[in-house]
Amino acid sequence: MAVSANSSRSGAPLSGRRILVVEDEYFLADDISRALRLHGAEVAGPVGELDDALPVLNGGGVLDGAVLDVNIRSEMIFPIAHALRTRHVPFVFTTGYDKVSIAPEFRDVMLWEKPIDLTAMVRGLIELMGDRPA
Template sequence: MAASPLSHQHAPLSGRRIFVVEDEYYLADDIGKTFRALGAEIAGPVGHLEDALKILHDGSVLDAAVLDVNIRSQLIFPVARELKARNVPFVFTTGYDRITLGPEFQDVPLLEKPIDLSALAQKLAALIADPRN
């Protein structure tokens, strides 16, 4: 019997490695738990820009990412630029307005805090399936 399409819906991130950069410990933990429950492997979560860059350069595969715009008073844009250059889909999370992203990242989905984790997971799954979403 073939696998049901429904099984994919219950684990939309199954087998995917999701990079999580978030400096709010409880939110990072919640994102990690939610994505693991959906079948994902988590790279991180990390809460420092330097740690994010280490993961980015460790040679491992990243299927998608969740990036907090402001990590301990540093902007996440160097990581975002590199992900974009590698064609790795990502979303930004922030408590700030989209204007803080500037024109370079206007096409990147932005989820405002507090984060709806279900909506975040759905958005990432859609981006992995079709990065133009």
């Protein structure tokens, strides 16, 4: 995992932000979560099944962003992505599949192919969230 040690908590770009991680590969979910925490984020999850992501979405807690694996245990993530888009929550996709597997309505979403450059993915999510209040 290539995450800069310079990303200290003080002045961390994701400080005060809650990010949902939906990833069914345990070690990758852990790496993504660790990278987000190094940049100051609070991680919701990680969750490895769509049914586990729904309570996080509907639990009333604020989500500032999300990292979504496109295929979770042979189920496509698009219902979760649609719910996030409806709520104006920025998100990025990760995938081990070809870009063609992305539903047309989500072709504009940043896609990170596995193996993921975690530092670049976190930077991309930070850019997406921009100046949105935490």
